Amino acid sequence: VPKLASAAEYFFKMGAEGKRFRPxxxxxxxxxxxxxxxxxxxxxxxxxLASTLRTRQQNIAEITEMIxxxxxxxxxxxxxxxxxxxxxxxxxxxxxxxxxxxxxxxxQLSVLAGDFLLSRACVALAALGNxxxxxxxxxxxxxxxxxxxxxxxxxxxxxxxxxYYLQKTYYKTxxxxxxxxxxxxxxxxxxxxxxxxxxxxxxxxxxxxVLDFTGTSASLGKGSLSDIRHGIITAPxxxxxxxxxxxxxxxxxxxxxxxxxxxxxxxxxxxxxxxxTKELAQEHVNLxxxxxxxxxxxxxxxxxxSRRALIxxxxxxxxxxx
Ligand code: FPP
Ligand code: FPP
Ligand code: MG
Ligand code: MG
Numbered sequence: 511v512p513k514l515a516s517a518a519e520y521f522f523k524m525g526a527e528g529k530r531f532r533p534x535x536x537x538x539x540x541x542x543x544x545x546x547x548x549x550x551x552x553x554x555x556x557x558x559l560a561s562t563l564r565t566r567q568q569n570i571a572e573i574t575e576m577i578x579x580x581x582x583x584x585x586x587x588x589x590x591x592x593x594x595x596x597x598x599x600x601x602x603x604x605x606x607x608x609x610x611x612x613x614x615x616x617x618q619l620s621v622l623a624g625d626f627l628l629s630r631a632c633v634a635l636a637a638l639g640n641x642x643x644x645x646x647x648x649x650x651x652x653x654x655x656x657x658x659x660x661x662x663x664x665x666x667x668x669x670x671x672x673x674y675y676l677q678k679t680y681y682k683t684x685x686x687x688x689x690x691x692x693x694x695x696x697x698x699x700x701x702x703x704x705x706x707x708x709x710x711x712x713x714x715x716x717x718x719x720v721l722d723f724t725g726t727s728a729s730l731g732k733g734s735l736s737d738i739r740h741g742i743i744t745a746p747x748x749x750x751x752x753x754x755x756x757x758x759x760x761x762x763x764x765x766x767x768x769x770x771x772x773x774x775x776x777x778x779x780x781x782x783x784x785x786x787t788k789e790l791a792q793e794h795v796n797l798x799x800x801x802x803x804x805x806x807x808x809x810x811x812x813x814x815x816s817r818r819a820l821i822x823x824x825x826x827x828x829x830x831x832x
Contacts, residue, residue: 513614517623518630520600521579528595529832532578532687533571535710535823539703540567541816542805566638573647576631578686581654583624587617588658589736596731650689657681661742666762669743670751676712683718684711702801706820709798714827716791719744720784721831723775730832738774741765745790747774750781788828795824 520526585591586599593599601620628651635644660668660678668674688707721730722737723746737744741764743751751757754777765771778784802820 513619514623514626517600517619518627520623521582521595522575526595526597530575531714532574535687535707535820536571536574537567538816538820538823539706540564541812542802542820543699543703544808544810544813569634569638570643570647573631573634574686576627576634577647577651577654580624580627580631581658583620583627585658587620587624588662589740591733591736593727593732599732646689650686653681653685653689657683657685664743669761670748670758672745672748675743675745675748679712679715680708683715684708687711687714699805702804706798706801709794709801710824710827713791713794713798713824716745716787716794717827717830720746720787720791723778724784725831735771735775738765738771745787746778746783748783749786750774750778750783753781753783791828795828798824 521528582594583600586594587601590601591599592602599620600623601617603616635647638644657678657680660674660681664674684707688704688711719737722734722744725734727734738747743761747757747761751761757774757777760770760774760777763770765774799821802817805817808814
């Protein structure tokens with residue numbers, strides 16, 4: 511169905527393709543862990559193997575981005591977001607004849623486009639024929655849905671809990687980054703790759719939650735103050751609640767009333783919430799860097815460049831403004 515295919519391609523078009531953070535990390539990690547070349551391998555045979563391996567890694571990188579975009583299509587419906595990556599979100603394109611017909615609303619089309627993209631990712635994944643990779647990716651998708659659900663349906667106690675917030679953050683963001691870079695290595699190396707992805711993913715989302723308060727819609731390319739307006743309590747506000755216990759009552763009342771949003775933001779501004787969240791993100795970044803430094807020694811130039819890039823990218827996660 512052409513309408514469905516164009517809708518699913520929407521965020522892969524020029525100008526809307528985003529940071530491509532997940533595929534970048536995946537390919538860099540793949541290079542950073544390059545298998546040692548056996549002395550006896552003939553040059554020709556090896557270069558064929560290497561290029562086949564790289565193609566498969568690129569496929570997985572593409573699949574990761576497809577899963578991520580599928581989750582964003584659904585996320586923007588759940589968050590009722592009107593912009594994404596600096597363009598109108600798919601669910602808010604109204605009356606666009608290319609996508610919408612009288613019987614299919616833009617929201618309905620977004621949900622189906624997300625389903626379609628996810629199923630195309632499954633087909634592509636299955637075609638690689640590696641059950642370990644399929645299983646890891648499937649777990650990451652399950653975690654995406656778990657994290658998103660944990661965020662939506664919270665009890666009063668859960669909304670106040672840093673532990674609950676961090677668990678949700680792992681499922682929502684860090685799992686896809688950490689689990690897609692695991693397959694095919696010894697347990698020790700896999701664990702280090704996983705630790706890198708997990709800590710990078712946590713730092714990434716912590717900064718995302720800071721930017722939701724401090725960023726502007728123009729710089730972010732998506733709406734700001736979206737979390738608090740939807741009653742989603744993230745790390746900056748959790749820290750502010752520790753400093754100002756009066757905030758608990760405000761949070762309990764919910765944020766349907768814009769005056770409550772303003773009140774909570776006043777407290778946040780007076781608190782060290784933003785600063786402490788950045789500090790926590792920095793701690794996770796430090797752990798991610800440690801994981802790379804603990805990888806087995808190598809004198810292969812590509813491997814070393816990739817490891818340096820993986821370390822550089824951790825800094826970009828902290829300093830990014832979108
Ligand atoms: C963005 O978070 C959203 C996610 C990290 C995950 C969303 C997952 C789902 C909707 C589950 C469905 C998954 C699939 C694969 C179909 P955010 O809202 O905090 O960030 P934002 O500011 O970029 O919107
Ligand atoms: C009801 O069947 C449902 C279907 C035939 C398919 C519905 C498909 C979608 C909503 C597309 C999204 C797909 C996925 C995988 C996310 P039925 O009337 O036989 O149901 P019954 O078992 O309730 O009788
Ligand atoms: Mg969102
Ligand atoms: Mg969301």
